Amino acid sequence: xxxxxxxxxxxxxxxxxxxxxxxxxxxxxxxxxxxxxxxxxxxxxxxxxxxxxxxxxxxxxxxxxxxxxxxxxxxxxxxxxxxxxxxxxxxxxxxxxxxxxxxxxxxxxxxxxxxxxxxxxxxxxxxxxxxxxxxxxxxxxxxxxxxxxxxxxxxxxxxxxxxxxxxxxxxxxxxxxxxxxxxxxxxxxxxxxxxxxxxxxxxxxxxxxxx
Numbered sequence: 653x654x655x656x657x658x659x660x661x662x663x664x665x666x667x668x669x670x671x672x673x674x675x676x677x678x679x680x681x682x683x684x685x686x687x688x689x690x691x692x693x694x695x696x697x698x699x700x701x702x703x704x705x706x707x708x709x710x711x712x713x714x715x716x717x718x719x720x721x722x723x724x725x726x727x728x729x730x731x732x733x734x735x736x737x738x739x740x741x742x743x744x745x746x747x748x749x750x751x752x753x754x755x756x757x758x759x760x761x762x763x764x765x766x767x768x769x770x771x772x773x774x775x776x777x778x779x780x781x782x783x784x785x786x787x788x789x790x791x792x793x794x795x796x797x798x799x800x801x802x803x804x805x806x807x808x809x810x811x812x813x814x815x816x817x818x819x820x821x822x823x824x825x826x827x828x829x830x831x832x833x834x835x836x837x838x839x840x841x842x843x844x845x846x847x848x849x850x851x852x853x854x855x856x857x858x859x860x861x862x863x
Contacts, residue, residue, distance in 0.1 A: 684810025685789030688862045691846060692855045693788045695777040696729035699797070699843065703734065705765045707743040714782055715742045715756040719765050721773070727843065728850055737775065737785040739763065763787045763794045763805075770797040772843070801836035809834040818859040821852065 691697070700723040707717045716738040723735050741758030748754055758764065763786065765771075774793040778785045787793030791805035804811075812830040822830070825841040826848075854860035 684806055684813070685792035686813060686815050686862055687811055687845070687849075688815055688855060688860055690774040690788050690793055691728075691849050691860075693776065694728060694774040694793070696731065696735075696775040697727040697773070697846060697850075698723055698729070698731065698735060698775065699725045699727060699770075699772045700735075701770050702765050702767055705743070705767055707741075707746075709742075709746075709754070710738075712782075714784070715740065715746075715754060716784065717741055717743055717758055717765070721771075725843075727772075727846055737778070738783065739786050740782075740784050762790050765794075771795060772797060772802060772839075795842070797839050798836075802839045802842050803836045807834050808832075808837060811837075814863045816861050816863045817854070821848070821854065821859060 698721060700721040703720045703722045705717065705719055707715070709715050717740075718736060718738045720734055720736045723731055723733055739758065739762065741762065742754065742756060744757060746754045772795040774788045776786055776788055793804070795802040795804050811834070813833065815830065817826075817830070825838070826845050829837050829841050829845065849855060849860055852859065
């Protein structure tokens with residue numbers, strides 16, 4: 653069995669990475685994404701349950717993972733009861749049926765999804781040329797929700813680090829949550845903070861910012 657390593661496929665994989673959000677960025681974050689980054693850069697912020705996760709290769713040859721979310725709440729943006737998007741990479745190596753294997757799987761450090769899990773997603777806008785869509789900050793922009801709270805793949809490390817907010821805008825639960833350097837956050841308090849930041853245009857007005 654042959655493994656796909658022909659230069660044209662290597663070039664295609666590199667091109668996919670360049671075009672995911674319309675510009676090149678490293679697949680490994682240089683620093684954790686803060687709440688300012690996540691809210692400021694997201695086009696959609698959705699809370700819901702993952703209905704399905706599949707993969708495939710589109711008509712242009714781009715390998716993708718397709719996620720369908722049953723939307724419980726659109727915190728930012730307007731979508732229907734379900735929202736489907738695709739990100740770069742297959743779920744696992746795929747036999748092409750001609751003796752070759754496509755190894756262009758989702759890169760390490762990117763967001764992964766499991767059917768049935770509840771999550772809060774901070775989504776970038778779709779890439780102009782490929783239509784692919786990722787979470788802001790990759791794994792930093794997906795928060796898995798459980799009975800104990802919400803956390804991203806880095807255990808929320810740096811989520812509130814060096815974030816400055818006008819004190820009068822914060823309630824006691826906000827201040828308590830933002831005082832932690834990492835760890836699971838109360839889901840209700842987290843969503844409430846995000847809603848207030850969006851409604852009050854805190855980032856646009858400079859009331860919430862990175863220092």
